[in-house]
Amino acid sequence: MTATMTNPATRERHEAPAPREAPRLAAVIAEFPSASAVTAAARKLREAGWTNWDVHSPFPIHGIDDVIGIQPTRLPWITLCSGATGIVVALLMQWWMNAIDYPFWISGKPFFGLPAAVPVAFELMILFAAISTLLGMLLLNGLPRWSNPLFNSSLFLRATSDRFLICVSADDPQFDRAALDEVLHSCHATAIDECFASEPSQTRFPAAMKGALAVLVVLAMVPPVLIAQKRSTISREPRFHAIADMDFQPKFKAQRASTIFADGRAMRPQPAGTVARGDLRADAGLYKGLNTHTSGNLALHDAGDQQSAEGDVVVGDIDSKRVQTKLVSRVDAPPADPLDSMSWISTFPVPVTSKTMKRGQERYNIYCSTCHGLAGDGDGLVTRRALELEQGTWVKPTSFHTDNLRAMPVGRIFHSVSNGVRKMPGYADLIPVEDRWAIVLYVRALQQSRHTDVKEIPADLVPQLRDLPRE
Amino acid sequence: MAPANLLDNSVEAPGVRAPLVLGGHNNTSVTERICQIAEVPKPPKAWYIAFAISSSVTAMLFGLVGYLILTGIGVWGNNAPVFWAWDIVNFVFWVGIGHAGTLISAILFLFRQNWRTSINRFAEAMTIFAVVCAGLFPTVHVGRIWVIYWLLPVPNQQAIWPNFRSPLLWDVFAVSTYATVSLLFWYMGMIPDLATFRDRATSRWRQALYGFLSLGWTGSARQWHRYEKAYLLLAALATPLVLSVHTVVSFDFAVSQLPGWHTTIFPPYFVAGAVFSGFAMVVTLMVPARAFFGLRELVTLRHLENMNKIILVTGTMVGYAYAMEFFTAWYSGNRYEQFAFINRAFGPYAWAYWTMVTCNVVSPQLFWFKKIRTTPWMMVIVCVFVNIGMWFERFVITVTSLSRDFLPSSWGYYQPTWIDIGMFTGSFGLFFTLFLLFCRYLPIVAMAEVKTVIPENHLADAH
Numbered sequence: 001m002t003a004t005m006t007n008p009a010t011r012e013r014h015e016a017p018a019p020r021e022a023p024r025l026a027a028v029i030a031e032f033p034s035a036s037a038v039t040a041a042a043r044k045l046r047e048a049g050w051t052n053w054d055v056h057s058p059f060p061i062h063g064i065d066d067v068i069g070i071q072p073t074r075l076p077w078i079t080l081c082s083g084a085t086g087i088v089v090a091l092l093m094q095w096w097m098n099a100i101d102y103p104f105w106i107s108g109k110p111f112f113g114l115p116a117a118v119p120v121a122f123e124l125m126i127l128f129a130a131i132s133t134l135l136g137m138l139l140l141n142g143l144p145r146w147s148n149p150l151f152n153s154s155l156f157l158r159a160t161s162d163r164f165l166i167c168v169s170a171d172d173p174q175f176d177r178a179a180l181d182e183v184l185h186s187c188h189a190t191a192i193d194e195c196f197a198s199e200p201s202q203t204r205f206p207a208a209m210k211g212a213l214a215v216l217v218v219l220a221m222v223p224p225v226l227i228a229q230k231r232s233t234i235s236r237e238p239r240f241h242a243i244a245d246m247d248f249q250p251k252f253k254a255q256r257a258s259t260i261f262a263d264g265r266a267m268r269p270q271p272a273g274t275v276a277r278g279d280l281r282a283d284a285g286l287y288k289g290l291n292t293h294t295s296g297n298l299a300l301h302d303a304g305d306q307q308s309a310e311g312d313v314v315v316g317d318i319d320s321k322r323v324q325t326k327l328v329s330r331v332d333a334p335p336a337d338p339l340d341s342m343s344w345i346s347t348f349p350v351p352v353t354s355k356t357m358k359r360g361q362e363r364y365n366i367y368c369s370t371c372h373g374l375a376g377d378g379d380g381l382v383t384r385r386a387l388e389l390e391q392g393t394w395v396k397p398t399s400f401h402t403d404n405l406r407a408m409p410v411g412r413i414f415h416s417v418s419n420g421v422r423k424m425p426g427y428a429d430l431i432p433v434e435d436r437w438a439i440v441l442y443v444r445a446l447q448q449s450r451h452t453d454v455k456e457i458p459a460d461l462v463p464q465l466r467d468l469p470r471e
Numbered sequence: 472m473a474p475a476n477l478l479d480n481s482v483e484a485p486g487v488r489a490p491l492v493l494g495g496h497n498n499t500s501v502t503e504r505i506c507q508i509a510e511v512p513k514p515p516k517a518w519y520i521a522f523a524i525s526s527s528v529t530a531m532l533f534g535l536v537g538y539l540i541l542t543g544i545g546v547w548g549n550n551a552p553v554f555w556a557w558d559i560v561n562f563v564f565w566v567g568i569g570h571a572g573t574l575i576s577a578i579l580f581l582f583r584q585n586w587r588t589s590i591n592r593f594a595e596a597m598t599i600f601a602v603v604c605a606g607l608f609p610t611v612h613v614g615r616i617w618v619i620y621w622l623l624p625v626p627n628q629q630a631i632w633p634n635f636r637s638p639l640l641w642d643v644f645a646v647s648t649y650a651t652v653s654l655l656f657w658y659m660g661m662i663p664d665l666a667t668f669r670d671r672a673t674s675r676w677r678q679a680l681y682g683f684l685s686l687g688w689t690g691s692a693r694q695w696h697r698y699e700k701a702y703l704l705l706a707a708l709a710t711p712l713v714l715s716v717h718t719v720v721s722f723d724f725a726v727s728q729l730p731g732w733h734t735t736i737f738p739p740y741f742v743a744g745a746v747f748s749g750f751a752m753v754v755t756l757m758v759p760a761r762a763f764f765g766l767r768e769l770v771t772l773r774h775l776e777n778m779n780k781i782i783l784v785t786g787t788m789v790g791y792a793y794a795m796e797f798f799t800a801w802y803s804g805n806r807y808e809q810f811a812f813i814n815r816a817f818g819p820y821a822w823a824y825w826t827m828v829t830c831n832v833v834s835p836q837l838f839w840f841k842k843i844r845t846t847p848w849m850m851v852i853v854c855v856f857v858n859i860g861m862w863f864e865r866f867v868i869t870v871t872s873l874s875r876d877f878l879p880s881s882w883g884y885y886q887p888t889w890i891d892i893g894m895f896t897g898s899f900g901l902f903f904t905l906f907l908l909f910c911r912y913l914p915i916v917a918m919a920e921v922k923t924v925i926p927e928n929h930l931a932d933a934h
Contacts, residue, residue, distance in 0.1 A: 034927075034928075035928055054691040054692055054693055055691065055692040056689055056690045056691050056692075057690055057692070057695070058498060058502070058663070058667070058690060058918070058919060058922055059663075059695075059919045059920070059922040059923045059928070060692075060695035060696070060698070060699050060919075060923070061692070061695075064692050064695075065692065065696050068692055068693075070692060070693055070696050072700075073696060073697045073700050075697055075700050075701060075704065076700065076704060079704050079708075083708075093624060094635040097624060097632035097633075097635070098632060098634065098635050098636070101632065102630070102631055102632055104634055104636070106634070106636065109636070113636070116635065116636040117635060119638075119641040119644070119645065119715070119719055119722075120635055120640070120641055120644045122711075122715055123641075123644040123645050123648040123712075123715065123719075124644065124648070126648055126652060126708050126709075126711070126712045126715075127647075127648040127651060127652065129704075129708050130651070130652040130655055130656075130705055130708050130709075131651070131655065133701050133704045133705055133708070134655045134658075134659055134701065134705070136701070137659070137697050137698060137700070137701035138686065140697050141693070141694045141697050141698070143686040143687055143688065143694075144686035144687050145686070145687035146682060146683070146686070146687045147687075148687055148689060150689060151670075156689075157670040157671070158670070159670075159689070159690050160663065160666045160667040160669075160670045160688070160689075160690050161498065161499065161502040161667055161670065161671065162497070162498035162499040162502055167691075242617075243615075243617050243618075245615070
């Protein structure tokens with residue numbers, strides 16, 4: 001018996017003019033009234049040794065798996081492996097992207113931190129596991145399978161609604177129709193149907209569709225080919241802005257032309273009285289303690305010119321061969337101080353008045369006396385305390401009352417105050433320029449106070465002297 | 472017996488398990504009841520009216536989104552210092568609503584709560600549509616949507632990768648994963664029911680459509696075996712997923728430094744709040760739907776009562792979290808934190824704060840009364856207030872902390888524009904449009920699962 005007419009959709013058959021062979025039996029379908037009935041029938045069928053059959057129901061029947069003998073599926077392993085893959089992929093991705101390929105420096109945190117990587121790793125694990133679970137289930141079930149001979153039977157169509165069926169496939173080599181009928185009747189099947197394999201359809205893919213599809217495929221190839229071509233060649237065209245964003249701004253830039261001003265330039269010339277930033281400290285003597293024509297880069301001067309005549313102002317030349325031979329011949333001598341060869345000023349660039357001197361005294365006592373002492377012996381409170389604490393790294397400040405320092409030009413002393421020397425930091429940020437010169441003036445006064453002939457002191461001040469030198 | 476009693480299975484009789492499906496349904500009647508909703512040639516007029524309204528509201532939404540993209544984010548009210556406003560509030564609101572569907576599907580499944588079978592399809596659909604509405608807001612709030620692919624770890628012209636240490640990026644992964652997994656779970660659940668539609672199809676196009684979607688499902692025991700295993704696995708995966716997604720959403724706030732945001736209570740607080748608002752939305756939709764589609768015997772008063780009990784529990788958790796926030800702020804001695812909470816209650820947004828507290832803390836407590844939790848129209852009113860309260864909760868959290876943070880000279884008051892309001896309203900239009908299409912063309916109740924709990928199939932059990 002072929003399919004009945006309840007489902008008009010399956011009624012369509014191609015009326016081929018040629019004689020057809022008899023349709024091949026695909027399966028025998030037996031219907032049962034309830035879940036328990038079909039379960040009992042399944043038990044009987046299995047005991048009778050039948051294979052290649054299955055129970056079809058609108059919902060999963062409890063316990064039917066054992067009755068039929070279905071082995072537990074391998075699906076959980078698929079889920080587990082995919083989930084593990086998801087974790088590994090996520091961690092590798094984050095590590096490579098944020099720590100290797102383009103390291104993200106974010107407030108000194110480690111480039112790859114496992115706690116921060118957990119959320120994305122967790123989500124990707126779930127995503128991979130879920131997708132593979134669904135795909136795995138479908139593939140293990142042989143789905144999608146849109147063409148199935150069972151759909152030709154109208155009896156079968158109730159399997160997804162409210163009927164319980166057993167479908168025995170006729171592909172079994174031991175298939176015996178008579179024996180099967182006997183078993184099914186003994187199980188009290190309420191209906192039996194046969195379903196036949198569908199004949200291969202006579203409908204052919206329309207030629208016009210094939211042509212249209214071919215055209216579409218060719219058109220679809222055009223964008224990737226164009227992209228590949230563009231990426232592999234060099235273009236002299238300006239960059240193409242698909243979305244302009246704020247790439248073209250209606251504003252004037254430095255060297256552009258304009259029609260607004262008479263000289264045709266967008267830039268305006270400097271107003272009168274403009275001082276360039278570099279010009280603010282043009283006076284090398286005042287700001288650096290150096291003679292004007294040596295206001296260039298301090299670092300470029302070298303030691304090679306110490307041998308030149310004293311008093312001469314010589315500018316070192318780093319390219320001169322003299323330098324190299326000098327350095328080679330003095331390989332055992334300590335490296336010469338580049339500051340020795342620079343041209344320091346010897347006169348004060350500020351007015352030398354008692355006002356300056358008093359200012360210098362005041363400032364010296366504030367800033368310098370803590371280390372250098374009130375008289376410049378290098379015995380200030382800080383020094384004494386450091387020595388008391390036996391700070392091995394403490395370098396005692398130089399006493400001002402040495403020949404070396406008495407002979408030092410004032411420009412060089414100013415340099416030491418401003419930029420520091422050895423362990424002393426520079427005070428340029430703390431003390432304005434004029435005050436620093438005042439301090440240098442006071443230092444000279446301190447030096448002079450220990451190194452002067454009594455004859456040079458005004459007569460009315462002599463009684464104030466405490467200790468006269470014993471000559 | 473009066474008909475009302477026949478439909479009331481919420482009465483507790485000791486030793487007797489209340490029936491989950493009333494009216495003496497069998498497999499045939501369950502199938503007929505659900506299928507005829509989608510099979511009737513023309514849907515009822517009310518469906519057309521509702522669809523017309525919701526699609527016009529959706530059209531308004533699309534128009535506003537287009538205007539926003541062409542003009543810029545300035546059409547919203549977001550401005551210094553409140554840079555996150557209705558856009559983020561709406562995002563968190565919709566994502567939270569979506570979580571109830573996954574909870575019903577996955578978590579109640581793991582807890583073997585068989586009453587979920589009548590509502591899970593409906594709730595999962597609600598999840599999908601809520602996530603669609605949620606995803607709209609972060610997508611458009613970036614401003615330059617044409618470079619939104621920069622959010623993804625794909626090579627781009629900036630030659631730079633996303634920053635994986637940012638919760639905003641974790642959000643991208645979390646919400647995308649949630650949307651994908653929810654979709655897969657919902658689809659997989661529908662395969663057997665789509666096969667039912669296919670096998671009952673009377674027209675060619677219906678057969679083709681449902682045949683394609685059901686992938687050739689035959690309902691064999693072997694197929695069911697793997698299907699059930701896959702369902703269990705997906706439920707087990709979806710459970711930590713739903714907890715993690717709203718946790719990551721809460722990290723958008725908690726990982727920052729703002730007073731009122733930077734607190735470890737946010738992850739559990741947000742998750743509880745999400746379940747709370749989601750269940751309220753399910754109840755709000757389910758009560759009219761069961762009346763309209765004739766599902767009173769499948770979605771019984773017991774189902775509604777169970778959902779209301781969950782609303783009560785999670786609402787109490789949310790109320791507890793409010794109290795804990797206050798306690799933490801006081802106990803911390805941190806004057807910025809203390810100010811943040813005093814400001815919420817007595818500052819310029821006090822009106823929003825007290826709306827939130829009334830709706831979230833007071834309304835669910837009404838469900839202690841059996842009368843209220845078993846009377847459909849009463850529970851809808853409570854649930855609508857819950858949803859209003861939950862929207863205001865996100866608003867209070869987002870806007871108050873931004874409008875007044877550490878430096879008083881930076882303080883400012885935020886007001887929404889008509890575009891803000893229009894887009895939020897429009898998102899409801901999108902939600903309901905998708906929902907009405909779902910009701911018309913897809914199986915709105917999981918027939919296969921409901922059949923496993925009807926008495927007929929249990930009386931003659933296999934074992």
